[in-house]
Amino acid sequence: MSGEEKENPLTKIFSPRTVAVIGASRTPMKIGHETLKNVLVQGFKGKVYPVNPNADEILGLKCYPSIKLVPDEVDLAIITVPAKVVLKVVRECAEKKVKGVVIITSGFGEMGEEGKELERQILDVAKKGNVRILGPNTMGFKNATEDLDAGFVFGMPYKGPIALVSQSGALCIGMIHLAVMEKLGLSKVIGVGNKSDIDDADLIEYLDSDPATKVIAMYIEGIKDGKKFLKVARRCRKPIVAIKAGKTEAGAKAASSHTGAMAGEDKIYDATFRQAGIIRAGGINELFDYARALAYQPVPKGDGIGIVSNGGGAAILLADFLVENGLRVPELSPKTVRRLKEILPEIITPRNPVDLVGDAGFFRYEASSRLLLEDENIDGIIITCVHAGYARPREYAGAVMKLVREIKEKKLEKPILSCWIGGQEINEVVEDLKADKIPVYPSTTRAVKAMVALVREGMQCRRANPHTF
Numbered sequence: 001m002s003g004e005e006k007e008n009p010l011t012k013i014f015s016p017r018t019v020a021v022i023g024a025s026r027t028p029m030k031i032g033h034e035t036l037k038n039v040l041v042q043g044f045k046g047k048v049y050p051v052n053p054n055a056d057e058i059l060g061l062k063c064y065p066s067i068k069l070v071p072d073e074v075d076l077a078i079i080t081v082p083a084k085v086v087l088k089v090v091r092e093c094a095e096k097k098v099k100g101v102v103i104i105t106s107g108f109g110e111m112g113e114e115g116k117e118l119e120r121q122i123l124d125v126a127k128k129g130n131v132r133i134l135g136p137n138t139m140g141f142k143n144a145t146e147d148l149d150a151g152f153v154f155g156m157p158y159k160g161p162i163a164l165v166s167q168s169g170a171l172c173i174g175m176i177h178l179a180v181m182e183k184l185g186l187s188k189v190i191g192v193g194n195k196s197d198i199d200d201a202d203l204i205e206y207l208d209s210d211p212a213t214k215v216i217a218m219y220i221e222g223i224k225d226g227k228k229f230l231k232v233a234r235r236c237r238k239p240i241v242a243i244k245a246g247k248t249e250a251g252a253k254a255a256s257s258h259t260g261a262m263a264g265e266d267k268i269y270d271a272t273f274r275q276a277g278i279i280r281a282g283g284i285n286e287l288f289d290y291a292r293a294l295a296y297q298p299v300p301k302g303d304g305i306g307i308v309s310n311g312g313g314a315a316i317l318l319a320d321f322l323v324e325n326g327l328r329v330p331e332l333s334p335k336t337v338r339r340l341k342e343i344l345p346e347i348i349t350p351r352n353p354v355d356l357v358g359d360a361g362f363f364r365y366e367a368s369s370r371l372l373l374e375d376e377n378i379d380g381i382i383i384t385c386v387h388a389g390y391a392r393p394r395e396y397a398g399a400v401m402k403l404v405r406e407i408k409e410k411k412l413e414k415p416i417l418s419c420w421i422g423g424q425e426i427n428e429v430v431e432d433l434k435a436d437k438i439p440v441y442p443s444t445t446r447a448v449k450a451m452v453a454l455v456r457e458g459m460q461c462r463r464a465n466p467h468t469f
């Protein structure tokens, strides 16, 4: 955030100094107990206040009968009391001038008209008292950057540059575990639940202002205010990748009873996403594939892609799929062709794709990829290792890591994606690449789609900043 930029109003809620848990329970495994425990154990540096009229002390902390009796200002209150008590508790939060509440409780708009009415009443009270609401019916949020777990399911992601916003709590938790397995670092994980107040647009605005976030990844079932969403998403300076679920009639019906979302016509969402510059993902792997590329690689200035592979078949597949997806596989400049000839064995034709043949080792991968990166016709490269008999995956990975370090040091705006085709024996090497924050994909199609996302984002950046990009 620049010095002149005003603090986003949600920053105080997602980076609170003081947290109260209203409905903190004495009984382990109850949601109110687990939530308090999570706030305490993950290393949150602020003050924590349990609120429960039926308890004196929970987890070693003095317990307050009402939020109004907490002897401190409260930035964030996490609410875990049953639905029928929530209105009363939110009214007390408004009187106490709490800045925001996370309502974990379910049993509102997703249950039908009665629940919707209760949700409206809670929103009304909150609005009058200037209290922002995340939820209801949410898993809460996890601010990995500041070690705050404001949710009831145990576990924090690795810290990193990707923010995850999800309308499904359980799916979100699953995605956190997947991100851990994939060595993907997350900045904030936010469950939006029924979005009675804080919605996707508010979160895009907040995350755009969050210095720890580079890419915003979203799982959306329905958007209530399309105009606001479009306006904010268009203004956002960071890449947004999103899944929109509930495309079909069956999916839309399921979304309606899940979070009360109106899934709406899919082609309208598709058009909105296109206009907003949001990259749409078909599923979770795709969401992570795109987010990984956008978080860890620069966006290219053009759409000419170079391919380096130790297997001719993989190179051809990549070339086909790149072109089918609107990118180019350009000829190399005469200078590059000449230099490739000098360093490669005679049996290799120096052209794009460069087929390094089966016995390629570190030097062949490194030297030829570097020449492609230096070619003015090439805007980004995909370096592939097919786990054939002679392949040396570790040397391949070493070359990729060295080149990625180099482009970072030189601030070269040419992304490098890594692609491998093989089995168990290559896995260890792939894990090394992931740990080194290198986008690596287990198929040619996934690597190409990630490159398409980078090229599209690059085009958008140029459109938004024609003079500076």
Ligand code: COA
Pocket: 022, 023, 024, 025, 026, 027, 030, 031, 032, 051, 052, 053, 054, 055, 065, 079, 080, 081, 082, 083, 085, 089, 104, 105, 106, 107, 137, 138, 139, 168, 169, 170, 191
């Ligand atoms: N202020 C503060 N605490 C209060 C209170 C008040 N006004 N009234 C009651 N409490 C306390 C209770 O005494 C209890 O503590 P205790 O166990 O020490 O007695 C605690 O609040 C919880 O109340 P309880 O009646 O035991 O509720 P519960 O734990 O059975 O259920 C929810 C509460 C919120 C968990 C439940 O209603 C719910 O919504 N579950 C689903 C949540 C969910 O899945 N969300 C979406 C995720 S994606």
